[in-house]
Amino acid sequence: MAVIDTHNAREIAPEEPSYYGIMAEFDDIPAIFEAAQKCRDHGFTKWDVYAPVPIHGIDEAMGMKGSKVAFCMGAGALTGLTIAFLMQWWFSAGSKLPGLLDVFSGYEIITHGKPFFAWEQAVPIMFELTVLLSAFATIGGMLALNGLPRWYHPLFKKDRFLRVSDDRLVIAIEAKDPKFDQSETKAFLESVGGNHIELVEE
Amino acid sequence: MSAIQPDQATAAGLAGARRPVRRDPQTIDGTIVGDPSRRPELVLGDRDFHSVTNTICGWIEQKTPPWWIATFAVANALAAMATAAIIYLIITGVGVWGLNNPMSWGWAIVNFVWWVGIGHAGTLISAILCLFKQKWRVSINRFAEAMTIFAVICAGTFPGIHVGRVWMAWMLFPIPNSNLIWPNFRSPLLWDVFAVSTYFTVSLLFWYMGMIPDLATLRDRCMARIKQPVTIGPMWAPHPLPGFVKKATTVTLPLNRIGALVYGVLAMGWRMSSRHWVNYEKAYILLAGVATPLVLSVHTIVSFDFAVSILPGWHTTIFPPYFVAGAVFSGFAMVLTLLIPFRALYPGLRDFVTARTIENMCKIITLTGSMVGFAYISEFFIAWYGGNPFEQGAFVQRAFGQYWWAYWIMMLCNVISPQLFWIKWCRTNLVFIFFISIVVNIGMWFERFVITASLTYDFLPANWAYYSPTVIDIATYVGSLGIFMTLFLLFARFLPMLPISEVKNVMHQAHEHLHPHDDDEDKHMSSLKEGY
Numbered sequence: 001m002a003v004i005d006t007h008n009a010r011e012i013a014p015e016e017p018s019y020y021g022i023m024a025e026f027d028d029i030p031a032i033f034e035a036a037q038k039c040r041d042h043g044f045t046k047w048d049v050y051a052p053v054p055i056h057g058i059d060e061a062m063g064m065k066g067s068k069v070a071f072c073m074g075a076g077a078l079t080g081l082t083i084a085f086l087m088q089w090w091f092s093a094g095s096k097l098p099g100l101l102d103v104f105s106g107y108e109i110i111t112h113g114k115p116f117f118a119w120e121q122a123v124p125i126m127f128e129l130t131v132l133l134s135a136f137a138t139i140g141g142m143l144a145l146n147g148l149p150r151w152y153h154p155l156f157k158k159d160r161f162l163r164v165s166d167d168r169l170v171i172a173i174e175a176k177d178p179k180f181d182q183s184e185t186k187a188f189l190e191s192v193g194g195n196h197i198e199l200v201e202e
Numbered sequence: 203m204s205a206i207q208p209d210q211a212t213a214a215g216l217a218g219a220r221r222p223v224r225r226d227p228q229t230i231d232g233t234i235v236g237d238p239s240r241r242p243e244l245v246l247g248d249r250d251f252h253s254v255t256n257t258i259c260g261w262i263e264q265k266t267p268p269w270w271i272a273t274f275a276v277a278n279a280l281a282a283m284a285t286a287a288i289i290y291l292i293i294t295g296v297g298v299w300g301l302n303n304p305m306s307w308g309w310a311i312v313n314f315v316w317w318v319g320i321g322h323a324g325t326l327i328s329a330i331l332c333l334f335k336q337k338w339r340v341s342i343n344r345f346a347e348a349m350t351i352f353a354v355i356c357a358g359t360f361p362g363i364h365v366g367r368v369w370m371a372w373m374l375f376p377i378p379n380s381n382l383i384w385p386n387f388r389s390p391l392l393w394d395v396f397a398v399s400t401y402f403t404v405s406l407l408f409w410y411m412g413m414i415p416d417l418a419t420l421r422d423r424c425m426a427r428i429k430q431p432v433t434i435g436p437m438w439a440p441h442p443l444p445g446f447v448k449k450a451t452t453v454t455l456p457l458n459r460i461g462a463l464v465y466g467v468l469a470m471g472w473r474m475s476s477r478h479w480v481n482y483e484k485a486y487i488l489l490a491g492v493a494t495p496l497v498l499s500v501h502t503i504v505s506f507d508f509a510v511s512i513l514p515g516w517h518t519t520i521f522p523p524y525f526v527a528g529a530v531f532s533g534f535a536m537v538l539t540l541l542i543p544f545r546a547l548y549p550g551l552r553d554f555v556t557a558r559t560i561e562n563m564c565k566i567i568t569l570t571g572s573m574v575g576f577a578y579i580s581e582f583f584i585a586w587y588g589g590n591p592f593e594q595g596a597f598v599q600r601a602f603g604q605y606w607w608a609y610w611i612m613m614l615c616n617v618i619s620p621q622l623f624w625i626k627w628c629r630t631n632l633v634f635i636f637f638i639s640i641v642v643n644i645g646m647w648f649e650r651f652v653i654t655a656s657l658t659y660d661f662l663p664a665n666w667a668y669y670s671p672t673v674i675d676i677a678t679y680v681g682s683l684g685i686f687m688t689l690f691l692l693f694a695r696f697l698p699m700l701p702i703s704e705v706k707n708v709m710h711q712a713h714e715h716l717h718p719h720d721d722d723e724d725k726h727m728s729s730l731k732e733g734y
Contacts, residue, residue, distance in 0.1 A: 030715040036476075052251055052419075053707040054479035056716060062476060067484035073492075091376060091384035104378060109386045117387075124393040124503055128400040131496045135404040135489060139411050142485035146478040149470035156473070162426045164474045165419040167251035 018202040020154035021047075021174040022185050023161065024194025029055055032169040035192040036061040039171065042188065046177040050161070050170040069141050076137020077130050084129035088122040154200050172200065230630055233558035244337055244708045247553040251706050257550040258416075258700050259423055269547060270695060277687035284681020287674050288363055296366050298674045305657045305669035310364040311507075312650040313679050316532070317357030317686075318398060318504055319525070319646060322497055323533025324350025325405060328412070329493035332486075338562055340704040341554035345544075346537045347409040348697075352689040353536070354402045356682045361394075363678075390506035397503035404496055408489050415482075416698040417469035424462035501525040508653060515596035515656035518584065524577035528646060531570035531616070534563050535642035540690065542636040544699075554700055557630055564629035567642065571620025574649075578617065592661065599659045600652060604668055608648050608655065615645020 026032035029051070036049050040063040049058060059066075089095075093116050096105040108116050143149065155161045155172060164170050171194065173185050182199070189197050229235060233242035245254070291298050301308045324346035331339040365371050374395045376384055385392045472478070505521035538560070545551045585597040601609050619641045623629040628638070659666050693699070706712055 028714065029712060033715040049476040050474045051476060051479070052255075052415075052474055053703050053712045054483050055476060056713065058476045059480045064477065064480055067481045069481050069484045070488060073485075073488050077492075087376060088387040092387050105382060107382055107384050109384075109388075111386060111388060114388055121388045124390075124499070124506070125387065125396045127495075127499060128393075128396040128503075131492050131499075132400040132403060134492050135407050138485045138488050138492075139407050142411070142481045143470065145481045146475075148472065148478070151466065151471045153471060153473055156425070159426070159429060162422040162429075165415070165422040166255045 019175045019182070020200040020202050021172050021177075021180065022182070022189060023155065023158065023170050023172040023198055023200055024189040025160065025196040026169045026171065026194060029169065031193050032171065033058065033061055035171055035189075035194065038192045039173070043179055044173055044177050046174040046180075048172055050155075050164045050172065052165055052167055052169075068145060069138060072141025072144075073134045073138040076141075077134040079137075080129040080131070080133030081126055083133070084126040085119075085122055088125060089117050092117045154202055158198060158200060160196060160198065230557035231552065233556040234561060234626075234630060235558075242556065242558050244341070244556070245554060245705060246556060249553060249709070251709070251711060254705055254709070255419060255423075255702060257553070258698050258702050258705070259420060261548055261550070261694070261699060262420065262696060263423070266695065267547070270691060274688065274691045277684045277691060280681050280684020281688045282681075282684075283677050284359075284685055287677040287681060288359070290674060291363055291678070292368050296364065298672060300669060300671045300675055302667050302669060304660050304665050304667050305655070307364075307654055307657060308669060309651075309671050309675045309679055310360040312647065312654050313682060314357050314360040314364075315504055315525075315650045316647050317353045317360070317682070318401075319501060319529035319532045319650075320536045320643075321350040321353040321357065321401070321405070321533060322501060322526070322529035323537050324348070324353075325401075325408075325493050325497040326530050326533065327537070328408060329490040329497060332490040333494060336562075337708045338556075338559050340701055340708050341556075341559055342537060342541065342563070343704065344409070344412065344701045345541065345699055346533075347405065347412070348690065348693045348699075349537060349540060350405050350533075351402065351409060352686050352693075353533075354398065354405065355689065356686050358398060358402065359682065359685075360678075390503065390510045393503045394507055397500045401496060401500045404489075404493055408493055411482075411485065411489065412701055412704070413697065414469055414472050415474065415703040416701060417465045418472035418474065419702055420698065421462055421465040421469050424458045424465060427458045428462060498526055501529040513656060513660065514590070514592040515600065516653070517593075518581065520577055520580055520584070524574065524581075527570045527573035527577065528616075528649060531567060531574055531620070532643055532646035534567050534570070535639040535646070538563055538567075538635055538639035539643065542632050542639070544694065545632075548699075551699075554705060560632070560635060561629050564623040564635060567638075568620045568623040571616060571642070575617035575620075578613065596656055596659065600656070603659060605652065605655045605658070608652050612645050612648040612652050615641045616649060619645065 026035055032049060032051065033055060036058060039047055040061065049055070049062060051058075055061075058064075090104075091106045093106050093108070155170075160168065161170060171189065173180060173189070175182075179185075186197055231246060233246070235242055247253075249257075299308055299310070327339050327346045328343050362368065362371050365374075373379070373383075374385065374392070385395075502522035502525065505525035508516040509518060509521040511517060541555060541560070545555055582597055582601075585593045599605075619638050622638065628634055655669065658669055
């Protein structure tokens with residue numbers, strides 16, 4: 001049924017029910033592990049294995065590349081180290097920069113006749129800020145790489161999917177995958193041992 | 203407040219956990235084995251994933267146990283006492299404490315160091331034991347991390363209120379201000395501000411990140427109950443419903459909606475995706491990697507508060523390692539102090555926190571206790587060998603001066619008591635372990651007191667004085683235990699006490715695909731290869 005969008009005066013495509021993809025359940029971890037290898041070999045790219053535990057070796061079985069979280073952490077660590085060093089040096093040495101707000105000028109505190117700044121005394125805070133910013137960057141990076149927080153997902157609408165966080169194992173292949181074809185993919189999932197195969201609405 | 207709602211499966215899971223415990227004097231629950239080539243199981247009771255989820259979530263979903271309400275009331279009363287004492291201190295001044303001129307750092311610093319030290323066990327378990335692949339840690343991991351966070355909250359309170367003008371405490375941090383003054387970055391006290399606040403933040407992040415998958419589990423359980431309305435009887439009816447209750451109605455309990463919302467927001471949409479798990483596991487191990495030097499640095503920097511000064515008895519290079527060992531020592535004792543009653547109150551916990559886990563913790567207490575004892579002796583030796591008369595005087599005062607009793611309580615509790623764990627009976631008898639864990643905590647409190655009391659005999663004998671605490675000092679300290687217990691009980695009630703996904707990950711079901719052809723006899727060898 002073609003619908004005419006009168007406002008924009010153009011024809012838009014007939015409304016098809018849109019699907020997120022197909023999900024299938026597997027009996028145990030060995031089964032889903034083998035199925036994941038077959039999905040990888042079949043050439044799927046937009047698909048995922050859902051399991052209550054991180055399955056050992058699943059990254060290879062799914063043909064994933066290594067995690068980039070370590071780069072996030074490295075960036076966080078360097079930022080923390082730099083900020084801590086510059087902050088301590090700038091604030092202790094009474095430095096002033098024309099044009100910079102007065103509140104950011106340094107203040108020389110005379111204690112025990114010690115020099116106003118030395119790198120040795122700066123080490124503890126440099127270490128602490130390095131750790132602090134690496135931790136934020138690691139967790140922030142992990143969430144960002146995973147596309148989280150994302151409180152809505154089509155799979156959450158499936159009753160059977162709610163048991164994945166308990167003990168069920170699910171493979172979901174997205175409709176966006178170039179190799180996706182509703183009936184073929186369904187047959188494929190059946191052939192690799194999937195059961196309770198369901199279509200997931202967008 | 204009633205629980206989110208126990209359903210049949212949860213009730214069954216909780217009830218299943220109450221089966222009779224096998225008692226065997228040799229192996230206790232089958233996990234104390236002398237043969238080092240045999241690795242005992244980490245999760246007992248022939249559990250599958252579903253029963254693990256049911257038990258751990260069931261603790262949150264069950265009706266609030268009466269003991270919880272009673273303990274919570276007591277803990278709250280103590281916390282209120284601390285709050286009252288702190289308010290009195292703020293409106294009156296630090297003079298309400300027993301501080302005097304040489305002893306300007308009384309119980310506040312003692313309590314601060316004691317609490318920070320207690321926190322160390324949590325990070326040690328979650329980070330260092332993680333790097334060493336000690337899989338037995340998973341059952342006590344979350345528990346100990348929570349303890350860390352609450353202990354650091356208690357610790358932070360003391361220096362915060364000791365600054366005198368509490369409303370100026372923000373000046374501890376480098377915040378631009380109208381006086382154009384910055385903190386003194388050369389002071390170990392400022393390093394301490396950074397160390398403790400970093401430690402708290404990183405521990406909180408680590409704890410939270412570990413909890414994300416488990417919060418997702420709780421969210422999904424609440425969602426499942428919203429979708430499938432439950433049958434409940436009248437308010438007085440027990441659960442599960444006995445047959446004679448006729449007036450059962452089918453409703454969606456509003457608490458399920460609240461639970462789904464709160465756990466859902468906190469879980470950030472975690473959906474157990476393997477693509478996510480890969481990043482998650484990497485992040486976890488990286489965080490363990492940075493938390494390991496962090497935990498060692500925190501008490502090192504706390505010890506700099508003392509060691510960088512030039513006071514006899516404080517100015518020693520042994521302080522950093524000795525403080526760190528002492529911190530781990532007291533922290534493990536506190537974990538045991540909490541764990542042993544919780545293990546009795548939550549019977550299902552016995553399947554996860556096995557006798558072996560507790561035995562391992564006792565061994566760590568003996569190890570760190572011996573390090574602490576060795577440090578005490580080294581200090582004395584160096585005082586004598588160094589030939590500094592002030593240092594020698596300080597140590598003679600320590601052992602035989604006005605606080606001799608504190609010194610000998612410390613020696614008895616910290617040096618003698620952990621050595622009892624060399625005897626197998628001592629490290630497998632829960633009542634005895636509980637007793638020793640409290641003794642160790644007392645001993646470690648006295649250690650900090652003995653160190654701080656070095657202030658009472660400074661360079662000029664004319665300045666020497668005796669320090670004793672006031673009622674306000676005592677009320678604040680005892681009350682801080684209340685704050686700690688209040689937070690801990692809330693944690694045990696509303697958050698998963700055990701890391702559900704990590705526990706599942708050490709079960710054999712999670713590793714079957716690695717050795718698909720194992721039969722039962724081979725299983726044992728394969729678990730060895732895996733490094734269980």
